[in-house]
């Protein structure tokens with residue numbers, strides 16, 4: 001039963017629960033009219049202690065499309081937070097008005113702290129470089145929708161695999177499924193950490209420094225950006241980054257039904273000449289993200305007794 | 308070996324890693340109490356070569372998590388009527404609440420007052436604990 005719970009990290013949900021959410025999200029997507037009043041009279045509070053327009057819009061759109069309403073702030077300067085109110089006090093007050101809350105905070109663990117003091121469900125919408133469970137849910141739901149299943153895929157992760165929170169969370173979540181081959185493509189200085197590889201003892205892992213050779217084998221290519229600051233010097237960055245950029249030319253090597261994902265925003269790791277390729281699903285991901293958030297909010301508030 | 312009067316009713320903190328005795332003595336604030344205590348350092352031990360030990364001639368409440376964190380080698384010997392009635396072998400606690408503070412500058416506990424942070428034992432071999440909020444590792448000091 002998901003109803004009433006807090007969602008602080010992806011593994012707060014079991015494989016089975018994620019499956020149910022994904023099924024509900026697909027149902028909503030194919031019949032949105034049925035859910036127009038599903039949360040009529042309910043209020044979602046969006047507490048954004050740092051701006052993230054993309055994430056906030058996704059949650060607000062999700063709530064509004066379920067017939068609910070939203071209140072909140074999008075940066076702390078405009079709120080009582082700037083007067084020094086603690087997270088604990090803010091969440092207790094918000095609990096008097098709203099039925100569910102979404103929190104983004106630059107400090108790691110802030111949503112978890114809020115959840116301990118809250119009488120309404122708290123969803124973590126990103127706490128620093130720590131957790132961002134609805135991003136992971138979005139990725140899982142996208143894979144499930146477009147590939148039918150998480151299991152039995154060959155998945156390539158490309159870019160900054162050392163510091164990329166999105167990749168770490170997704171890999172951890174995927175480790176709970178069966179027979180996945182994980183291909184990690186990165187410069188050696190940005191390789192996937194050992195503690196992540198340790199989680200994958202039941203899966204096949206391959207580590208590479210360029211994508212060309214492996215592209216024909218991939219079912220899914222998950223791209224992430226490489227930040228210049230991660231390198232010792234500019235020349236090193238310029239020399240290496242080309243290996244980790246996806247172009248139309250390279251894409252010719254890939255399977256016809258491979259999908260290309262990216263958590264966005266991208267910089268130049270995916271050339272714009274790839275955007276119109278049907279395999280490029282990174283802009284659709286945002287849509288899947290909204291539907292999975294709809295499913296999550298609905299389940300947290302109504303349990304299995306929804307529309 | 309140095310003779311210390313036997314305890315009628317109290318506790319012996321035995322098998323303290325040599326060199327840790329003084330720190331544990333002060334951490335337990337035994338330097339401030341009125342009743343009889345003894346800190347004995349560098350006792351020869353068959354098992355550990357050298358060890359420290361503390362005798363407390365009084366019934367006291369000890370925080371076993373805190374003690375286990377400071378030195379998981381400790382054995383507590385409970386004495387009543389000058390006889391050993393119980394021995395408690397300490398180990399690294401699986402979780403400690405309200406004792407450690409998170410050192411991660413990005414952790415929420417650096418901006419909010421939280422006095423009951425729980426740290427979970429993540430790796431016994433490395434004595435690695437993790438903050439319940441930010442998952443940052445914490446290694447309790449050892450000598």
Ligand SMILES: [Zn+2]
Pocket residue numbers: 109409410411414415416438439440441442443
């Ligand atoms: Zn912490």
